[in-house]
Amino acid sequence: MSVLRFLLGRRARRRWVHLILGGALAMPYVLVGELVLGPVGGSANVSGSFPLQLLAFVVGLPLAALTSLFPLTRPLEAGAVRWLCGVDEERLAFGPARTRAARARTAAWFTLHLGFGGIIAGMSLAVPPFAAVLIVLPVFVWLRDSRLGLPEVLDQGWALALAPVVGVLALLALTACAAGVGVLLARWAPALLGPAPEDRLAAAEARAADLAVRNRLARELHDSVGHALSAVTLQASAARRVLDTDPEFVREALAAIEDTTRRTVGELDAVLGVLRDGDAPGTAPAPTLAADLDGLLRRTRASGLPVTARVDVDPGALPPVLSREAYRIVQEGLSNVLRHAGAGAAVTLLIGASDADLEITVENPLVEVPASRAGGGHGLRGVADRARLLGGCSRAGPEQHTWRLYVRLPMKGSASA
Structure with missing residues (x-):
C-alpha cells in the first residue's frame, strides 16, 4: 500500500x-x-x-x-x-x-x-x-x-x-x-x-523588531489601563462610602474618574492605532514627567491614597524618552500600591539624581506580603524591562516593614533610546 x-x-x-x-x-x-x-x-x-x-x-x-x-x-x-x-x-x-x-x-x-x-x-x-x-x-x-x-x-x-x-x-x-x-x-x-543565511538573519531581525513593538505596546496597555482601572475602582469605592456624608469629596472623586478615563481612552486609542493595519497612530501624546506628574499625583490622591512626593530634579530638563519611561515607572509603582495595599496606605515617592542617574523610589508600609507579589507580576516585569532597555536597573520587594520599588536610569544616552 x-x-x-x-x-x-x-x-x-x-x-x-x-x-x-x-x-x-x-x-x-x-x-x-x-x-x-x-x-x-x-x-x-x-x-x-x-x-x-x-x-x-x-x-x-x-x-x-x-x-x-x-x-x-x-x-x-x-x-x-x-x-x-x-x-x-x-x-x-x-x-x-x-x-x-x-x-x-x-x-x-x-x-x-x-x-x-x-x-x-x-x-x-x-x-x-x-x-x-x-x-x-x-x-x-x-x-x-x-x-x-x-x-x-x-x-x-x-x-x-x-x-x-x-x-x-x-x-x-x-x-x-x-x-x-x-x-x-x-x-x-x-x-x-x-x-540564505542573510535572509534568515533579516527575517529574525524583523521578527525581533515586531516582538519588541508588541512587548512595548503590551507594557503601555498594562501600565495605562491597569493604573486607570485601579484608580477608578478605588475612587468609585471611596465615593460610594461617603456619598451621604461628604458630597464635596464625591464631586472630586467623580471629576478624577472623568479625567482618568478621558486620558486613558486617548492613550488606548494611540496604542490601538499602531495595532490596526493601515491606520495611523492616535494623536494622544505620550505622558511624561514634565507634562503630567502633577496630574498623576492628583488623580492618585483622589482615590484616597495619600502620596507624599519629593522631586529633586527638573522634569522638563530630562530627555523625552527618559521622562516618558520614568512616568510609566512611577505610574506602575503607584498602581501596585493601589492594587495591593489599597486606599489609606501612605505612599512616599522620591525622584532625584545621583551620579548622572535618575533615581525613582516608591515606598509604602507593608502590612503583609500578598502571595501574588512573591514572584512579581506583569507590572514589575514591565518596570524591569523599561529600566533594562534604558541601560538601568530596578529592584522591588519588602525591606523590613516597607514595600520598596527602586529604579535607577542613566540620564546620559537616553535621548535616542
Missing part, C-alpha cells in the same frame, strides 16, 4: 504535474535550440532527428538558466514548489533573489526543474501510447502489420507473449521515474529556493 502511495498518491501526482509544467516551460528554449542547430544539421528543421532534438534540449538549458535571473523567477518557483511539491512554506524564500549566491541557486533550480521536467514530460507523452500498444498487441495482431514502427522481434511468438508484460513494466518505470524525480526535487528545493 505504501508503494502505491509513493507511486500514485496525491503528493506523487502533484509532483508529476510540477514536472510536466517544467517540461512545458522548457519547450520555448528547445525551439530556440532547434533554430541554433538547424544549420548544423543541414536543415532548418531538426524535428526528424532524435539526436538533434536531444542536443537542442541541451542547448536550451543554459538559456533557461540565464532567464531565471529575472526577479519573479524565485517567487513563482517557490509558490509552485509549495503547492505542488508539498514543501513547507517556512523552508522557502518567496522574495526575489538579491545576492549573487541566491541568483546562482535559483538558476540551478530552474535548470533542474526544466531539465528533469522536459525528460519526464517527454516520457509521459511517449511511453503510455507505446505501452498500450504492447499490452493489446496479442489481441490485435493486425497492429504488427500497421506502420507503427514496432520492432521486428515482435513477429516471434515468445516476444508477442511477453509484450503485455513489457508494456506494464514500461508504465511502472515511467511512474517510478516521475515519483523518484519528484522526491529529489522536493528535497533539493529548500537548499536552492530556501532563504
Whole structure:
C-alpha cells in the first residue's frame, strides 16, 4: 500500500504535474535550440532527428538558466514548489533573489526543474501510447502489420507473449521515474529556493523588531489601563462610602474618574492605532514627567491614597524618552500600591539624581506580603524591562516593614533610546 502511495498518491501526482509544467516551460528554449542547430544539421528543421532534438534540449538549458535571473523567477518557483511539491512554506524564500549566491541557486533550480521536467514530460507523452500498444498487441495482431514502427522481434511468438508484460513494466518505470524525480526535487528545493543565511538573519531581525513593538505596546496597555482601572475602582469605592456624608469629596472623586478615563481612552486609542493595519497612530501624546506628574499625583490622591512626593530634579530638563519611561515607572509603582495595599496606605515617592542617574523610589508600609507579589507580576516585569532597555536597573520587594520599588536610569544616552 505504501508503494502505491509513493507511486500514485496525491503528493506523487502533484509532483508529476510540477514536472510536466517544467517540461512545458522548457519547450520555448528547445525551439530556440532547434533554430541554433538547424544549420548544423543541414536543415532548418531538426524535428526528424532524435539526436538533434536531444542536443537542442541541451542547448536550451543554459538559456533557461540565464532567464531565471529575472526577479519573479524565485517567487513563482517557490509558490509552485509549495503547492505542488508539498514543501513547507517556512523552508522557502518567496522574495526575489538579491545576492549573487541566491541568483546562482535559483538558476540551478530552474535548470533542474526544466531539465528533469522536459525528460519526464517527454516520457509521459511517449511511453503510455507505446505501452498500450504492447499490452493489446496479442489481441490485435493486425497492429504488427500497421506502420507503427514496432520492432521486428515482435513477429516471434515468445516476444508477442511477453509484450503485455513489457508494456506494464514500461508504465511502472515511467511512474517510478516521475515519483523518484519528484522526491529529489522536493528535497533539493529548500537548499536552492530556501532563504540564505542573510535572509534568515533579516527575517529574525524583523521578527525581533515586531516582538519588541508588541512587548512595548503590551507594557503601555498594562501600565495605562491597569493604573486607570485601579484608580477608578478605588475612587468609585471611596465615593460610594461617603456619598451621604461628604458630597464635596464625591464631586472630586467623580471629576478624577472623568479625567482618568478621558486620558486613558486617548492613550488606548494611540496604542490601538499602531495595532490596526493601515491606520495611523492616535494623536494622544505620550505622558511624561514634565507634562503630567502633577496630574498623576492628583488623580492618585483622589482615590484616597495619600502620596507624599519629593522631586529633586527638573522634569522638563530630562530627555523625552527618559521622562516618558520614568512616568510609566512611577505610574506602575503607584498602581501596585493601589492594587495591593489599597486606599489609606501612605505612599512616599522620591525622584532625584545621583551620579548622572535618575533615581525613582516608591515606598509604602507593608502590612503583609500578598502571595501574588512573591514572584512579581506583569507590572514589575514591565518596570524591569523599561529600566533594562534604558541601560538601568530596578529592584522591588519588602525591606523590613516597607514595600520598596527602586529604579535607577542613566540620564546620559537616553535621548535616542
